[in-house]
Amino acid sequence: MSGRFVRGPDGLVVAVDAVALGQGGTANVFPGRVIDPGALQLPDNVAVKVLQPGLRRKAAWASQFVESGRRASMISHPNLVRLFCACDPVAEGLSKHEQGEIDAPWILMEHLSPVSLDRMRPQLQQQFGNSWLRGACTIVGGVLRGLEAVHAGGLVHRDVKPGNVLFSDRQEPKLSDFTSARLSKPGVVTNMHGTPAFMAPEQRLRPRAVDHRADLYGVGTTLTWLVRAVDPFYLFHDEHRRAVLTGVHSAVAAVIDRACQFDPARRFASAAEMLEALNEAARSLGEQAPEPGSAAPSLQEPSTWTSLTEG
Ligand SMILES: Nc1ncnc2c1ncn2[C@@H]1O[C@H](COP(=O)(O)OP(=O)(O)OP(=O)(O)O)[C@@H](O)[C@H]1O
Ligand SMILES: [Mg+2]
Numbered sequence: 001m002s003g004r005f006v007r008g009p010d011g012l013v014v015a016v017d018a019v020a021l022g023q024g025g026t027a028n029v030f031p032g033r034v035i036d037p038g039a040l041q042l043p044d045n046v047a048v049k050v051l052q053p054g055l056r057r058k059a060a061w062a063s064q065f066v067e068s069g070r071r072a073s074m075i076s077h078p079n080l081v082r083l084f085c086a087c088d089p090v091a092e093g094l095s096k097h098e099q100g101e102i103d104a105p106w107i108l109m110e111h112l113s114p115v116s117l118d119r120m121r122p123q124l125q126q127q128f129g130n131s132w133l134r135g136a137c138t139i140v141g142g143v144l145r146g147l148e149a150v151h152a153g154g155l156v157h158r159d160v161k162p163g164n165v166l167f168s169d170r171q172e173p174k175l176s177d178f179t180s181a182r183l184s185k186p187g188v189v190t191n192m193h194g195t196p197a198f199m200a201p202e203q204r205l206r207p208r209a210v211d212h213r214a215d216l217y218g219v220g221t222t223l224t225w226l227v228r229a230v231d232p233f234y235l236f237h238d239e240h241r242r243a244v245l246t247g248v249h250s251a252v253a254a255v256i257d258r259a260c261q262f263d264p265a266r267r268f269a270s271a272a273e274m275l276e277a278l279n280e281a282a283r284s285l286g287e288q289a290p291e292p293g294s295a296a297p298s299l300q301e302p303s304t305w306t307s308l309t310e311g
Pocket of ligand 1: 021022023024025027029047081109110111112114115159163164166176177178
């Protein structure tokens with residue numbers, strides 16, 4: 001067999017394209033074609049996330065990468081990127097070191113458009129027109145629904161940000177990139193994970209104490225980035241947060257204000273609670289006439305978005 005491929009337990013074989021769909025700080029993501037699904041039920045086309053070679057040699061990274069992938073593959077929700085399986089071929093003694101075989105840890109996922117929310121914003125903003133604030137609430141509401149499932153599955157995502165939100169072909173937001181996810185058991189020994197502008201202060205200051213409320217902070221910074229177009233550094237600082245939120249509709253600003261408190265105990269208690277507050281805030285925005293040519297999305301029916309195309 002020529003080309004590059006990954007090999008998994010039970011005879012799984014996937015051919016991996018040479019051209020990446022995307023590249024992040026920890027991994028490269030490639031299109032993959034399933035040659036033999038082994039014992040799994042898989043679509044013909046998948047995305048293969050491969051840990052970068054530099055991190056491959058760090059055992060803690062390799063095991064975090066595979067463990068987080070395995071745990072996330074047990075959680076399925078329309079607002080989460082579906083993960084099928086994760087494997088460290090060397091640790092499992094699977095690598096035969098054949099020519100072209102990828103022996104770095106990898107994760108198989110559903111294959112989506114690689115254009116993440118950070119790159120989609122100009123297009124979305126144009127599409128929603130005058131309703132952009134409602135649109136931003138709708139997108140973030142989808143992320144919160146996905147997070148409810150993540151938290152119910154006992155995980156904290158730890159890297160909620162626009163660059164980690166992809167879209168289904170029906171334009172439903174899907175939270176992706178579970179590389180930083182870990183069990184939400186208190187006291188689990190952990191290093192700092194996250195993205196500085198978007199992460200909760202305790203992720204840097206007290207990484208062992210991080211729980212699901214850090215993800216709600218990430219949703220708050222993501223929403224701020226959507227409506228304010230600034231890197232949301234230091235939103236936990238009360239005065240700075242108020243300055244950044246000046247001019248944002250008070251109902252939405254109040255949701256961000258609560259989500260981005262320094263003290264997790266002062267934030268929303270759960271993703272469900274934040275979603276309820278966000279929906280209420282979005283309802284209070286009232287109906288605004290959308291700009292010509294833009295779809296007016298319904299909060300209840302995000303799948304009705306139309307004509308969003310790759311940028
Ligand atoms: N399932 C997928 N389908 C299509 N493209 C994807 C998929 N997952 C990731 N990508 C693309 O690959 C890029 C990097 O993926 P991802 O965010 O998971 O990597 P990472 O190295 O963990 O990133 P980070 O820089 O946040 O640590 C994404 O921005 C996206 O463009
Ligand atoms: Mg990422």
